[in-house]
Amino acid sequence: MNRAQYRQLYDFCQTLNPKVSRKVIVPKTVEITGTTKVRTIMTSIDTKVSRGYFLSCKNVEHQFVRDLGHDVIVLARGMNKCWERFVNTKELMHLFDDDAEKTDSPEKFVELLSDFEAAPDDLSPQARSDAKGVWMALACLCPENRRLEFQALRAKARIDNYKIALELRIPEYYVPWLFNKEYRKTIDELIRDDH
Numbered sequence: 001m002n003r004a005q006y007r008q009l010y011d012f013c014q015t016l017n018p019k020v021s022r023k024v025i026v027p028k029t030v031e032i033t034g035t036t037k038v039r040t041i042m043t044s045i046d047t048k049v050s051r052g053y054f055l056s057c058k059n060v061e062h063q064f065v066r067d068l069g070h071d072v073i074v075l076a077r078g079m080n081k082c083w084e085r086f087v088n089t090k091e092l093m094h095l096f097d098d099d100a101e102k103t104d105s106p107e108k109f110v111e112l113l114s115d116f117e118a119a120p121d122d123l124s125p126q127a128r129s130d131a132k133g134v135w136m137a138l139a140c141l142c143p144e145n146r147r148l149e150f151q152a153l154r155a156k157a158r159i160d161n162y163k164i165a166l167e168l169r170i171p172e173y174y175v176p177w178l179f180n181k182e183y184r185k186t187i188d189e190l191i192r193d194d195h
Contacts, residue, residue, distance in 0.1 A: 001129065006096045006136060007191040008032045013140040019169040020141050022088055033095040037070040040088060045076035052076055052087040054094040071095065086170045089141060093133035132190065138177055139187045142168050147178050154179065 012028055013020060030038060036057075041064060045051070055072040059065050064072045073091040075084060142150075153159040165172040177183065 002096050005032050010191050014143045039068045039070050040073040042077045047076045054091040082171050090133045090137040093136040
């Protein structure tokens with residue numbers, strides 16, 4: 001993972017107010033990573049298996065990449081806007097993947113799918129990247145100052161997870177992750193300076 005580039009996006013997102021718009025995050029991510037373009041398409045996917053996935057422009061064997069000629073984010077049709085925003089942002093985080101983490105071939109895609117049944121210590125670099133993408137997306141969609149405000153209000157029972165999800169426009173499922181005792185440590189690891 002390119003931590004220095006992700007740190008730039010993270011710092012940029014800290015200047016934004018919720019609801020953080022994909023119309024802002026996508027072009028900023030493209031600019032930071034030097035990617036030419038990312039296309040998002042909707043298609044029929046069984047959401048019990050996956051809500052979306054990222055296709056590297058190097059995966060020229062895939063029809064979507066051949067047709068569009070760019071990196072592609074594929075989203076399941078029929079998700080509500082909160083799920084769509086979150087999955088789109090999470091998949092966008094794959095632009096920060098290093099070569100070992102990229103799912104850029106049919107073989108790596110099959111390996112990633114098989115990791116859903118693997119023990120945590122046996123995960124491929126692609127599966128570990130997928131997990132990091134969730135945390136990275138959360139940190140972009142919920143600037144730290146707002147997260148701390150929510151945390152204080154939530155501790156006093158003045159706001160609940162549903163209201164936080166509505167303000168951030170993310171799935172309510174992910175709101176508790178923002179207050180996980182390991183949240184700050186996890187984000188600090190993702191943005192640490194490798195120099």
